[in-house]
Amino acid sequence: MFRTSLSRTATRAVRTLSTSATKSSSIPLRICGRGTGTQQTITIKDKPYSIQTDTYPVLGGADSAPSPVAYSLASLTSCNQVTGAKVAEDHGIKLGQWNVRLDAVLPTDVLIKGKCEGNPNWESVKLFVRVQTNILESVKGDNLEADARFRHFVREVERRCPITQLFKRSGVQYESEWLNEAL
Template sequence: MATRPKASVVPFTNHAEGTGVAQTVTVGGDAGHVFDVDTYPAFGGADAQPSPLSYVLGALTSCNQITASIVAKELGVTLGAWTFDVQGDLDTAVMVGGEQGNANFDAVTVRATVQTDADDETFAKLQAETERRCPVTQLFQRSGLEYSSDWTRAAL
């Protein structure tokens, strides 16, 4: 841990408590956000709450939308409504079966549609710069899995 972090560094903290495979996570900060996590019965859960893998894929889509909003302001374009479809293919042989290998997703595919007034060239810049600057996209891309994304521009 850096003793003198840069002024641009924002620490994100969580506190979690649980039993079995269920957990309650309290997000650090003054807002008091709390969310619950469980998993599918195949992994020992009751499927009473979303699994951590569902949250991670949700983090991917929401982080893209947040980052794109920042990038769009810099590019001078307006964004409207978004839709995302994301799929993560997980081979459970390592996690559940104990096999050797990487427990990561094998592949993640993102399909995004966004309403915007950007022209084709600016829309391509929006996508590229968003994916470059999105921390969650970078976690996926740098993890070694097969990552693909297809963004579609819709009229605003």
């Protein structure tokens, strides 16, 4: 009965995603998964691509594709870059190469061992970002002004990035370290 109510609510809330991007107040998505065992193929409505997932052997998988937990971290790194591109556009900043690394710790007591107590969420996530910008050039070599402008850029990216906010608001120990490199 709980599934039926949840299912009806979820069905009513889903809208199809247009194939053309528009500036609207929301971006509705429909994602479907189909698979057996630990492997799944995920499709996005009206898109020509799909995503393959599997998991680690310790969870019964064949490690034939990235795991859902790896995709969650990949979403965090790439969402920061996508959001950064939008923030840079809004603030007149030119960007070049992004180099992003992420280190995370996932506790396994609940997920693998099935313990009743604990949290299966990430224990800690640390994002390292090196991004080329024209900020130093745009402030004519004023390092203090460049630092302030870059810190503002980073704060805006992290504030506006939905995946960063998902991680931060989930209670995970979240840290990030950003480095401004000359374009």
